[in-house]
Amino acid sequence: MKKRFMNDWVKICYLMLIAGFVLVPLLAAVLGGFKSLGELQSNPIGLPNNWEFEHYGAVLNNPFLWNSMKNSFVISSMTLILTLLGGAMTAFTFSHIRFVGHRYVYSYFLLGMMFPFATGILPLFIKIRDLGLLDSFYGVVIPQVAFGLAMAILLFKTFFEQLPAELFDAARVDGCGYARFFFEIVIPLSTPILATVGVFVLVTSWNNYLLPLVVLNNSDLYPWTLGIMQYQGEFAVEWNKVLAYVSITVLPALAFFIVAQKYIVAGLTGGAVKG
Amino acid sequence: MPQDTTSLSQGKAQTSWFSRNNQGGRLWTLLLFLPPALCLFTLFVVVPLFEASFFSFYRWNGIGELNNYLGLQNYSKVIGHSAFHTAIGNTLKIVAVSLLIQLPLALSVALCVYKQSWANTVFRLIFFLPYILAEVVAGLIWKFIYDGNYGVVNMFTEFFGLENYFILGDKQWAFAAILIVIIWKYFGFHMMIFIAALQGVPNDLVEAAKIDGATRLQTTFLIKIPLIKHAIILSMFFSILGALQLFDLIIPLTNGGPSHSSHSIVSYLYTFGISRMRIGFGSAIGVLLFIACVVFAFTYQNAFMKDKK
Numbered sequence: 001m002k003k004r005f006m007n008d009w010v011k012i013c014y015l016m017l018i019a020g021f022v023l024v025p026l027l028a029a030v031l032g033g034f035k036s037l038g039e040l041q042s043n044p045i046g047l048p049n050n051w052e053f054e055h056y057g058a059v060l061n062n063p064f065l066w067n068s069m070k071n072s073f074v075i076s077s078m079t080l081i082l083t084l085l086g087g088a089m090t091a092f093t094f095s096h097i098r099f100v101g102h103r104y105v106y107s108y109f110l111l112g113m114m115f116p117f118a119t120g121i122l123p124l125f126i127k128i129r130d131l132g133l134l135d136s137f138y139g140v141v142i143p144q145v146a147f148g149l150a151m152a153i154l155l156f157k158t159f160f161e162q163l164p165a166e167l168f169d170a171a172r173v174d175g176c177g178y179a180r181f182f183f184e185i186v187i188p189l190s191t192p193i194l195a196t197v198g199v200f201v202l203v204t205s206w207n208n209y210l211l212p213l214v215v216l217n218n219s220d221l222y223p224w225t226l227g228i229m230q231y232q233g234e235f236a237v238e239w240n241k242v243l244a245y246v247s248i249t250v251l252p253a254l255a256f257f258i259v260a261q262k263y264i265v266a267g268l269t270g271g272a273v274k275g
Numbered sequence: 276m277p278q279d280t281t282s283l284s285q286g287k288a289q290t291s292w293f294s295r296n297n298q299g300g301r302l303w304t305l306l307l308f309l310p311p312a313l314c315l316f317t318l319f320v321v322v323p324l325f326e327a328s329f330f331s332f333y334r335w336n337g338i339g340e341l342n343n344y345l346g347l348q349n350y351s352k353v354i355g356h357s358a359f360h361t362a363i364g365n366t367l368k369i370v371a372v373s374l375l376i377q378l379p380l381a382l383s384v385a386l387c388v389y390k391q392s393w394a395n396t397v398f399r400l401i402f403f404l405p406y407i408l409a410e411v412v413a414g415l416i417w418k419f420i421y422d423g424n425y426g427v428v429n430m431f432t433e434f435f436g437l438e439n440y441f442i443l444g445d446k447q448w449a450f451a452a453i454l455i456v457i458i459w460k461y462f463g464f465h466m467m468i469f470i471a472a473l474q475g476v477p478n479d480l481v482e483a484a485k486i487d488g489a490t491r492l493q494t495t496f497l498i499k500i501p502l503i504k505h506a507i508i509l510s511m512f513f514s515i516l517g518a519l520q521l522f523d524l525i526i527p528l529t530n531g532g533p534s535h536s537s538h539s540i541v542s543y544l545y546t547f548g549i550s551r552m553r554i555g556f557g558s559a560i561g562v563l564l565f566i567a568c569v570v571f572a573f574t575y576q577n578a579f580m581k582d583k584k
Contacts, residue, residue, distance in 0.1 A: 007491065011387050018384060019401050022459065026404070028427065029416045040425050042433075086315065089308035097305050105313070112320050114572050116520035118541040119565040120323030122548060122557045123330060126337060127323060146319035149312050178304035207409035209523045210541075214549060225411050229527065232415055239425050246415050250408060257407050261400070264407065265467055 033059075033244030040240055055244040065245065067220065068227030069252070075140050075212075075223055076205040082145045083201045084194060087152025092182050094153070095160035096168060106157070112150030118210065125214050139215040140223075144205050152197050159193040160186060195263040203264070206253070224249050324565065331559035336552050349559035358535040359560075362543040365450055366518050369539070372454045373461075373514035378507070381462045385469035386495060399470065403463040410460070414527030417456045418443065421528075443529050450537045453528055460524065461517065465510045472506030473499060508579045515575070519568055540564055 028045040033055050035048045043049070059065060093099065094106050124143060133139035163186065171181045187194075209225045216222060219230060228249055235241045257264055296302055331350065334343040353359050384402060388395040405413060420426040423441035432440050442452045476499055484494050500507075522541035525531060531538040531546050538546065544564065548557020 015384070015387055015398050018380070019398060022401055022405060022463075024427075025416050025420050025459070029419065032419065037425075041429065044420075044426050044430050086312040090312040093305050093309045097301055097308075099305055099309075105309075109312075109316060112316060115324070115565045115568045116516075116541065118520065118522065118544055119561040119568070120320070120327050121544075122554050122561065123323035123326035124319065125549070126326070126554065127319070129337075142315065143319045146315045149316050153312070172299055177300035179300055179307070181299075182304070182308075203407065207411075207523075209409070209411055209526070210545070225409055225523075228411055228415065232527070237424075239419055239422065242415065243419060246412055250412055253407055253409070257404070265403065 029243045030247045033240055033247050035240055037238065037240055052240070055240045056248070058241065059244045059248055062245075064219075064227060064231070065224070065248065068222050068224040069249070071137070071221055072206055072223035072225070075137050075144075076202050078137065078141045079144045079148065079205040080198055080202050082141065083148040083152050084198055086145060087149050087197065088156050088187065088190070088194070089182070090149065091153045091156030091160055092178075092186060094157050096181075096186075097178060106153070109150050109153050112147065113154070117147055121210070121214060128215055133215070135216055135218045135221060137221065140208070140212050143211060144208065148201050148204065151200065155193055155197050156190070159190060163189060195260070196266045199260055199263045199266075202256075203253075327558040327561045327565070329558075330554050331562050333555045335554045337554050343555075345555065349555050350563070352556065353559050353563065356547075358538060358547070359543060361536055362538040362540050365538060366521075366540055368450065368454065369457060369518035369521060370515050372458065373518060374511060377458045377462050378465055378510055378514065380458065381465035381510070382469050382500070382507070384462070385466045385473060386499065388466075389470045389473040399466070402466055405460045406463045408460070410523030411527050413456060413460050414524045417452075417459070418528055421452055444533050446533050446536045449529050449533060453524065453537055456524060456528065457521070461514075465514070468506050468510050468513075469503060472503035476502045505580075512572075512575055512580070515571060516568065519564065519571070540567075 024045060031046075031048060032040055032044065034051050034053065035043070036050065036052055039048060039050065090109070094102050128134055128139045128143070131139075133142070167185065168181065171185060176184075207225060208223070212223050212226055216226065219227075222230065228245060231245050232242050293302065330341075332345060332347070333341055334345050334349075335341050384398075388398045388402075421428050421442050423429055423432070423439040423444075428440060428442055432438065443449050480498055480502070481494050484498055489497070518539075520541060521539040522545065525537065525539050525542040526545075529537040531542050535543075535546075540560070541564070544557055544560040547553065548560055
């Protein structure tokens with residue numbers, strides 16, 4: 001029994017150590033926003049002796065921050081809706097309509113998961129430019145949707161195939177067509193998988209950096225990931241301001257994480273596991 | 276949405292191929308559901324890929340005519356570029372650190388917290404937290420930690436009475452600093468994969484082994500770990516693919532510097548291809564990256580993940 005106790009104790013120490021490794025940088029960032037530059041220098045991670053609220057205040061009153069958050073919100077919501085709708089509809093053609101050659105078309109989509117976004121980024125840039133979509137949200141949203149489809153289709157198809165076949169047979173006997181079956185029966189039954197895929201798409205889009213960096217030049221359209229880099233560029237050495245800005249941009253992600261925890265873990269890892 | 280559910284009884288062409296296959300609006304639905312995604316995917320994912328291999332034979336700045344055919348010169352330039360060698364070396368370092376440090380760390384942590392209890396849930400959430408942060412945020416936070424004038428590194432140098440040390444400006448150690456951030460950011464993701472797998476290990480096997488006198492270490496190494504082999508294989512797959520794609524973290528931390536010593540493949544592509552608008556050169560890097568990914572994905576899946584399919 002004593003040995004057991006020792007084991008647990010070692011285990012807890014180990015976990016605390018790693019938790020420290022994870023949390024110290026985060027706490028240092030949040031607390032750093034409350035410190036003066038001088039204090040930041042002498043005491044980078046501890047509680048501030050002198051709580052200075054003006055840095056957070058200044059960030060919260062910065063219209064650039066709110067504008068970039070709003071842009072990110074618009075971009076991610078559009079990406080979310082289009083990916084879910086497009087992905088689910090396409091997956092439904094593979095799971096229920098089963099047209100000739102659907103296996104090949106499905107494999108074709110899955111190819112999209114094989115390579116990183118960056119491989120075709122220059123031709124993609126040229127394409128977006130030629131379509132006149134540079135400096136517009138569509139230039140970010142459409143490629144994001146296109147790249148998100150593969151994963152969405154994979155997860156939706158697996159889920160739709162597990163829906164009981166009797167459901168479909170019964171609906172058909174009652175004269176319900178394919179489209180109506182999809183919108184009135186499949187979609188309402190698919191909330192768990194919609195949430196899982198949705199979380200994945202939302203987080204990926206919210207955190208995307210490379211694509212907006214290439215597509216957007218006008219800083220009024222910047223999503224928050226570009227905004228934060230620009231802000232850091234302006235206030236490079238005033239770390240207290242930068243840390244306050246960083247901490248505030250983390251809040252939406254954190255709130256979302258707490259609310260949708262279950263789906264986040266499923267969406268970000270479960271999705272991966274099934275692939 | 277279209278209510279074409281009655282097309283079954285729509286009169287004359289009832290025996291035609293179309294109406295036989297269109298029962299319940301099957302074909303209409305197909306025509307409505309499939310093309311949007313198919314076009315989008317083809318146009319924005321597949322076509323750029325082919326165009327990249329085409330552009331990679333030219334020198335082009337994106338404006339004007341595409342007439343400066345170079346053959347394979349772009350490729351030989353990339354392959355002979357010392358910064359590219361560094362980027363490849365760095366990618367291999369990420370792979371090594373992921374496999375030798377990150378995954379064992381994730382696995383050990385997963386073994387500690389996979390059972391259901393509120394304390395374990397708290398630990399799990401803490402460990403997973405860095406993964407949900409954007410890479411640029413993680414990069415900026417660690418840039419502060421590593422800052423020789425302000426951050427934690429400064430705290431240590433001050434404590435030991437040393438001179439200010441800027442690790443991210445040190446050619447020799449900048450990438451090592453990035454590797455620590457990579458472990459910090461991603462080990463929670465792998466932990467979650469392992470936890471999901473460990474929870475699927477049948478408890479009676481573990482109990483039976485205990486009754487037979489197996490120690491804790493034995494049950495761990497001889498039962499639990501072999502039974503989650505598929506998860507470990509999967510984690511390795513994601514680590515390597517992730518190493519090939521790393522970009523967002525590099526930019527805030529070092530921007531590839533000092534003197535191009537800390538580039539990943541994608542940040543190399545960004546610096547030398549995109550930001551200088553050298554479409555041909557950048558496309559050549561993209562093509563090489565694509566080949567690396569596809570070759571890796573296929574061989575890896577054939578070698579290790581075959582039984583799953």
